Amino acid sequence: TPSSSDVQLTEEAVRRYLIRKPMTTKDLLKKFQTKRTGLSSEQTVNVLAQILKRLNPERKSIGDKMHFYLTE
């Protein structure tokens, strides 16, 4: 149930992760697993996409994979 969620997918939460270290889309999705946020897969993808568009993080390739990151 949504009331059991212990993680919230918010812009501030994403910002904190991306300031700490570069992350791939998969890394981010792991931080906001549906079973922890109570969101559906589709909601998670849509909300995370909107947040990333707003944050407009820097991008770099590490080991062939695109990573996002932010500087303070």
Add this chain to the structure above:
Amino acid sequence: SSSEADKMAAALEAELNDFM
């Protein structure tokens, strides 16, 4: 499952590719 995670990552990347 990891395949569900893969699908979500692919969907997210597709959304962002339009933007980037």
